[in-house]
Amino acid sequence: MSAFDPRAGKVYRFEDGSRVPGPHEGVELTKDPAAVPDPALTPVPDDLRAAIEARMARYPDPKSASIPALHLAQERYGWCSPEAIEQVACVMRLTPAYLTSVASFYDMFKLTPATKHTVFVCTNITCGLLGGDDVYEHLCAAAREHPEADVDVREFECLGACDIAPMASVDGEYVGPLESGDAERIVDDLEQGRLVLEAKQLRNRPSVDPGAAV
C-alpha cells in the first residue's frame, strides 16, 4: 500500500501531515534528545523496578534485559507508552531513544495505545493459502461491529502453528484451524471473558505422530 497514487496524482497524508503511520504527537524536533531519566523526577512503581532489576541481574551485561523489561512494562501498562519507556530507561540507565529503537524493531511491542485484547492472525504462506486472509477480514469485521469488546486484530507473520492452519493467537492462546464463521465467536468469547474457542485450542491438541500416543 502506497501513500502516493500516481493515477490520482495525489499524495495522501495523515492528519498530522506525515505520510507514514505511527505516533507523531508530542515529538518536538527542535528539542534536545532526552537523556537518561533522572530517578528523582521519574517515579517508577516498586514492583516494576524490582522485576526489571531482577531481570538485569540475570545477564552478564544488564542491557540484555531491555526486551524482557519492555515486556514487563507492556504487561503493566498495556503498551510501550512514552511514560512506560521512560520508566524502563530510568531503571536500566539507558536513554528513552535507545529503548524506543529496540521496541520499534519488534512486532510484539505496541507503540500506540492498545486495546484490551489483541488477536494476531497468521496470513503467511500455509495459513494464507488455506484461508487465513478470509479469517483475518472476518475478524476485523467482527471487531469493528463489537467495539465494546475492545479487540485489536492484526495480520501477523508465521506464528509456528501451521498444523492448525489457518490459525490465530488470541491474547497469546493459539487456536485453529479456523473458519471465517469462528470470527464472531472469538470476539464474543473475548467480550464475555470466556476461554476462547476451547475446542480449537492448540494446548489440547494431541500429536499426529503415531509414536506419540501413550
Add this chain to the structure above:
Amino acid sequence: MTPHLIFNRIDEPDLNTLAVYERRGGYESLRQVLQFPADAVVEEISASGIRGRGGAGFKMGQKASFLPKNDAVRYLVCNADESEPGTFKDREILQKTPHMLIEGIVIACFGTNIHEAFIYIRGEYELQAQRLQAAVQEAYDAGYLGENILGSGFSLELTVHRGAGAYICGEETGLLDSLEGRRGNPRLKPPFPAVQGLYQGPTLINNVETLSTVPQIIRMGGAEYAKLGTETSTGTKLISVSGDVQRPGNYEIELGTSSRDIIYGLAGGPKPGHEIKMWFPGGSSSPVLLPEDIGVAYDFDTLQKAGTMLGSGAIIVIDDTHSVLAVMQKVAKFYSHESCGKCVPCREGTNWTKKMLARFATGDATPMDIDILDSIQGQIMGHCLCVLGDAMAMPLGSIIKKFRSELEGEILDAREHAANAPADDAIPVLAGLAGAYPGAL
C-alpha cells in the same frame, strides 16, 4: 516403524513436569555423563554425526570443536526462535517435553566447559515459554541446574529469554544482538560465534531439536545413533508437514525416508481429487520441488543434490487449487516485512519483489517483467551479511524457473481482467488506505 527418540509417547500427560520426565528415565543421561571426563561428551556427539536441526545442517560435534581451547568466558545459546514459515517442531518439544531440552543443554555445557546458557524463545510462544520457565525452575530446585550440579562440581546458570516477534532473530548473529538487548541486526561473519559471539565470548549456538537429541545420543552411544539414517545424515528428524495435506503435523522420521512416504504415507497426501502442484521441502526458504520429485530421499545430501535443501525440516505442500502468483506474493511479503534493513540488497530487493508481484496481480505488468524479477533475485543472492534475502531469492528463483509459463499466463489474465474492469474500481487505493491507517485522509 521409525524409532522414536524425541516423540516417543510425547503425548503422555504432564510429561512437561519433572516428576513424569524422571519416572520415564529423564536426567539419567546427565547422571551418566557427569561420571565421564568432559571430552567424552564431544566425542560421543562427534561419533553420532548429528547435523544441526535448525537449518544449516552443520555438524554439532564439529561446531563444538571450534570453541577455542582457552579460558575465555564462553556461552551456550539455544535457538528457540523458531519462525521459519512452515516450521513448528520445536514448539512441540518446548510445550510437551521441555526437560529433555534442559537435560541436553546441561550435557552439552558440561562437555564444552560452559557455565552460562541462554534459551532464546520467540515471544509469540507464550504457553511454551511458561512451561519452559516452569521446567527450568523445577530443574534448579532439583539440583540439575545451578551450583555444583548433582554434587559433580560442575555449575551452570540457565536463563530463558523471550524475544518479541522478529524472524531475523532466528539468524544466529541477529539472535546474539537481540540477546544483548539491541535491535536484532545480523553481524558480519567471520568472526563466527564459536570464536566471538555473545558478549564477545566464544558461543555455541544450537537449535532446540539438536540439543534435545543430545540425551538420546548419550543414552544410545554415538556409534549406535549413527546407524540410524544415512551415512552423512544420521539419526531421526522431526518434520513439520503442513499445507494441502490431510494430516498436517509433526512427525519423527529416520533421515533418508522417501518424501513420498512422508507426504502421502504419514500426512495423507492432498485432499481427494487434488494433485500436488509444488512443495517446499525445508521451509519457505528452500527452493521448491515438483510432484515428480516426490520420490526423493529426505536427507541433507540428497535434497541438496536435487537443487534444494532440508532446511528446518518443514514440508509445505501446495496443491493445484492455488495460483503460482499467490504463493510468490505470500513468500515475498513475508521476507519484505522481516528484512531487518541493514543490507541494501535485501531491504530493497525484497521490497521491490513484493511491489513487482503486486503489479503482476493487478495487471500492471507484462511477461517481460519476469526477467527483471528474476534478475533482482540474482542481485540479492550472496550480497548480504545474512541469508534472509537469499531465503526469498532461492524459492522465488526456483518458482520462476519451474513455473514460468504458468506465471506468464497469470500475468496476461490479470492484464485482461484489468482492461475489462469498470473504471471505478481501478483506483481502490483511497478506500484501502483509510481502512489500513485510521486517521489517513
